[in-house]
Amino acid sequence: MIIIGIAGGSGAGKTTVARTVAERLGEENVVYISQDWYYKDRSHLSLEEREKLNLDHPNAFDSKLLIAHLKQLRQGHPIEVPHYNFSTQSRTTKTMHLEPKSVAILEGILVLAITEVRSLIDFKIFVDAEPDIRLIRRIERDIRERNSTYEKTVKRYLTTVKPMHDAFIEPSKIFADIIVPRGGENEIATDMLAEFVEHYTVHHSGGTTTNNENNLAETQ
């Protein structure tokens, strides 16, 4: 199994790129994982306390669980991923069963910034977009999909999203093998990415196998 990591700022277009590449490769060949699912559970805190949390720092994530899951998939074992509710900022009791496939796409703001996560990634992608574009998309999406308001989203952006972006996300760009400019709008980059992964998977893992013998890291 090869692991593709897609990092970039909030609203850059990571999910859009990840979903497009997954579609191109065929859902039967790809297991899609979002780092967002691994936000730590905050249900023990009051809503007021949860609203003040820094959700853009590496410590906000249960990276230990994410790393364990990536290793399990690599060894050909299925995983049960947690379900995170953005509206309540806590984990629900639901989980989702994921089977190993020949390609895993891991997408999230800090997948290249957290050393132990990054070290498990074979192809490192950074999706780039201008800060104003990311902010506009973030405001629209948080109001539409994440039960937020304009005021709450802007406050969070200024207090944690932007400073953490500058401190952790932007500096992680240096670890990328490929930087995709203009986020989700860049069809040519997405096509090239899918083409390359397809070619690499076929030549290095014999197609849809999932066991550890075909681990890209071991073939290099």
Ligand SMILES: Nc1ncnc2c1ncn2[C@@H]1O[C@H](COP(=O)(O)OP(=O)(O)O)[C@@H](O)[C@H]1O
């Ligand atoms: N090219 C685009 N044009 C307009 N809206 C876009 C484009 N790409 C992404 N979006 C929208 O912007 C928001 C953030 O995109 P998304 O792919 O979820 O980014 P990320 O995963 O990096 O936060 C989503 O609501 C998405 O539909």
Ligand SMILES: O=c1ccn([C@@H]2O[C@H](COP(=O)(O)O)[C@@H](O)[C@H]2O)c(=O)[nH]1
């Ligand atoms: O409960 C939460 C948890 C996280 N966030 C914000 O989400 C983004 C990361 O997700 P993207 O899909 O990459 O935008 C991060 O900036 C957090 O601030 C949230 O709003 N609520």
